[in-house]
Every structure is written in structure tokens, then in C-alpha cells.
Amino acid sequence: MTGDLTTPIDILVSEVGPRDGLQNVEAIMPIAARKAWIDAEAAAGVREIEVGSFVPAKLLPQLAGTAEVVAHARTIPGLTVAALVPNARGARDAIAAGAHKITLPLSVSETHSLRNLRRTHEQVLAEAAEIVAMIRDLPAERRPHFEGSLSTAFGCTLEGAIPDAQILRLAEALMAAGCDEVGIADTTGYADPASVKRLIRILRGAVGDEAVQGIHLHNTRGLGLANVLAALDAGLTTVDSSLGGLGGCPFAPGASGNIVTEDLVFMLEAMGLRTGIDIDALSAVREILNDNLPGEPLYGFIPDAGLPLGFRTASQPSEVEAA
């Protein structure tokens, strides 16, 4: 594995640990370690990394300095540098820092939206429109890809299931506002393979296949990878995950929140789907987390169990081909 991020892949694994992971741990990882983490994952072949979130440092000190991290990540050839933004002000900062992709979450549960972002649906949609206007004022080569992400899409711990009509209305509103893509996030770990397929089908029916490509799943109830399989069956090509399963609001000890990148890559490669990622090199990156987040539990089966005897990945050329 050369760290060449331009070879063909089948599925885009989008690493969210440096954002979603660090946001949900108490310890503060030094900026230098965050950069080293990103460097090491890119060297292992990871093509897209959500490197941080543009929220005020006083609200989320773990992610202070994200602009500096974005600027560093942009120096890695071929890497797509993504960032989360809570609002138009955050988007302005993300664009100034040079993020290639920005994601604005919109919780389909209005109760959750009010509690989490202190905004109604209409207020979040207004932020989306403002971000689109900002992007359209940029020269073409500086315009980031803009995703509106439907969080609590499979149900909310406060409201329970959200009606389809409300989810579709919000997806259509995001696209009407000018988003490039609508993401799906199982914030609460409520999804199951049937609901994943169903939601993707109706969303694609409403806003088009091209506008629905990626999903952010949690492993709160152990169905993370089964839900990934359902999402792939339904045609998605981008899956979020976190190294060591860090973050994702784990509900209980032993219950990892985010899908574990190491296990996800193993599943995909075992199935013959190219991710471009070297599993051993990826697993080795855990050392950076162990060193910089002492005592923080890391999840994942592959780092402990190892690869099957004679395992062949889809991404790496065979010895004959490489010779």
C-alpha cells in the first residue's frame, strides 16, 4: 500500500473519528496528534476524512483548532477533507479553511433539533440556504460539496418514529435550498436492515438516486454492519465509520456507538468490494488513539481476531499482479 489515494474503489469509507469520535470523548487530543491520525489513515488508503467540526471552542474544546487541522489535511494529495458545520457561521469558517466537503445536520425530529441545535426545522433550512448562497459566490474551484444530513432519520429517543412525510419534506427542502446531497444518519441506533432499505428507497424516490449516496450508521444495538449491508443492497456507495468505534454517543459500556472502521473495511474487502484501504495499516493507527486518549476503550473485532488464514483483500493487487 503506497498511500496512493487515486486507485479505483467500489465503496467510499468516510472516516469520522477525528470529528464524531473526538467530540464524544472527554479527553482532549492535541492538534499534532489529530494531524498524525489523519496522516496515518490517509497513508493506509482512507480517501475521505471528516477532520473536525466548526463549532465554537468553548462549546466543544475537543475540536478547537479544526481550521488548522483542515489546512493540514488539505496538503495530503487525493484526500477529501470533510467538516461538520452547525450553521452558516460554521460553514463560513469551514470554507475559509478550505474544506472540500461540508455537512450540515438537520434533525428530522424537531424536538431533537430544538434540544440539540436550538433551532426549528425552518431555521436550519434558512441556514442551508444561506450556506448555498455563500458557496455560489465562490469561484467554481473553491466551492465545497455541500451535504444536508438527516439526523435521527430512523427515530428519536424523544419523539420515537418520525413520519415518512416529514422526512421526505425535509429532504426535498434541503435539495430545493441547493444542497448537493442528502445524507442519512441513524443518530439513535434505531435502524434495522429493513428500515434502512426502505428509507433509502423512498428518499431516492423523492430526491433522486444521485442525491442519496451516503449513510452514517451507529452500532448501538449491534446491527451496524448488517445495516451497512442493507444500505449497499439499496445502492449506497459511501459509509461513515470511526476508527476503534470511537464516539457516536455509546449508550452503555461495551456498546460502541459508531461503526468500527477496521471491521467495516474487513467486511467490504472480504466481499470483494474495493475500499483502497490496507486493513493492517489501518489497525496500526489505533496506537495513536491509545497513546493520546489513555483509558478510552476502543472497539472492533478484527484488531483482536486478525484476518482469516489466506485472506485476500479486494483492494490490494495479488503478488503476481504486483510483480
Add this chain to the structure above:
Amino acid sequence: MTGDLTTPIDILVSEVGPRDGLQNVEAIMPIAARKAWIDAEAAAGVREIEVGSFVPAKLLPQLAGTAEVVAHARTIPGLTVAALVPNARGARDAIAAGAHKITLPLSVSETHSLRNLRRTHEQVLAEAAEIVAMIRDLPAERRPHFEGSLSTAFGCTLEGAIPDAQILRLAEALMAAGCDEVGIADTTGYADPASVKRLIRILRGAVGDEAVQGIHLHNTRGLGLANVLAALDAGLTTVDSSLGGLGGCPFAPGASGNIVTEDLVFMLEAMGLRTGIDIDALSAVREILNDNLPGEPLYGFIPDAGLPLGFRTASQPSEVEAA
């Protein structure tokens, strides 16, 4: 949930904890507790339980007294009482005890077969033929269902991948010997969703759909439930699992071996597939394991995370229907 084991189901969850679980822990669970475990799972709606293994007690003291456990389990109306047998002598004992279903493992890796059972493939097939002759001598109402189970079907830690031709030859030989069914077991945790679908397809092509209905999957590399989903997609209707993920040769701490029954039932019910099992009642059975296997780790996400807000199972009638 009334404990009525005759209502319609879509997927048969076959609990193997009292055999596969107890076989792989050091502690010895008292026979009374093994009976109580079986009683409680049946009361939660579990339709089939592998209650033990007919091996000499000096080899596997954890499973001593299996005949007594079988006799007890047979008193539960509607429960299918299954038992593992290593050879014809074990089958004779299982039949005498009254098991409804007996399973003879045949490792498709001959190296593994020699190390594990000290028998070549031909010797195991000869045992199968002897068991069939024994069964055919019985009056029809006393004949158990006889499954030959292909273990290490997705690869062996000693031999790696086993050639398709060898697996198919053994499956055909088991059916030719007179087995009712050929099972598939991912003994090593090497399976992935693509290999699961593929093996089911070629096995069904060789011996017929009716002869390939069930699968025994491990969660060694975290793909257990994703592999279940693949098996269901390929048409299987019976899935083995173990309460709390007990047993299944866990490879490393934190890496459960068997699929966790609680999480499996949650996934199936969430997908609208009826198992007949009450998830809360099932999770409560963990207390019997905690009380009788002190210190033994139990796995599973659902017992910690709980059910989603407003969760509706497929199996339980709604309040309106029940009224």
C-alpha cells in the same frame, strides 16, 4: 407472551447456548440450572434448543447428564429438543434419551476433522450411515430429524479455504448416507456476507433447497448479524445463536464467539420477521447465566441499550388485537 410455541413464525432461532455455550466455558453449570435455562427460554418463546451433546462425561464434564436434560426438555410442549452427537454411539444415546433432532458435525477440513474428532472424512461418513440405519430401525414416531453439519465451511485455521468441490462432495455424501438436512457452520468466524450467499447457493444447487435450511455463524470478526442477513437473503430459515453470545470459541477478550440470541431476535423482529420470541423475557434469562457462571462475560447490545422508543415486534400481537 404465553409460552405457546405453536403460533406461526417466519424464522426459527435455534438456541445452542446449553450445548455450544456450556461446552466452551470452564465452569460447570448444575443440571438443575441447565433445565431452568431451557424452561425460561421456551417460556420466552424459543422453539428449538440444542440442549446438550452426547460425548463421554470425562471428555466434557460440562455436559454430563445431557440425557436427563433431554428428558426434561421433552416435557415442554412444542419445543424441539436438539442434541449434538460426535458419532454413532452418541447418536444411540441421544435417540434413547428422546432427542427430536440430532446433529453430527463433519469438518470439511480433513486436518481439522482429524484433530477435532480424530476421524477422516470417510470415517465420519461411515458413522452417519450407521446413524441412519439406527434411525430407520425405529418406529416412525420415534425417528429424530438427522442433520449432518458441515463445520469449518468457510475456511479452517489450519488449512485456510477448502475447495468448493470438496465441500459439495461431502454434502452430497451426507445426503446419500441418508441425512435429512445438511447444516453449514462457520466454525472459525471466516464467513462474510458474500461467501455466505455463495456457499448457500452452490450447496442448494448440489443437494436441493429443502436440504439446506440452517446455518451456524460465529461473531469472531464482528460480521455475525451481517452474515445472518446474507443467509436470509439466500433463503435460509433457521439460524443458530447463543444467549449472551456464550461459547463459540471466542478468539480474544471482547470478541464474542457465537451470535447473541438477544441481538439476533431484535434484528429479526425489527425487520418484521416473526421469531415467536419475547425480547424482554429472553434478556431476563441472562440472570440464570449470571447466577450460575459467575465471572463469565456475557455479550449483546440489546440487553444494555434497550429497545428503541415505540418499538413494535413482529411476533407479538398489538394491544388492539390482543384485546
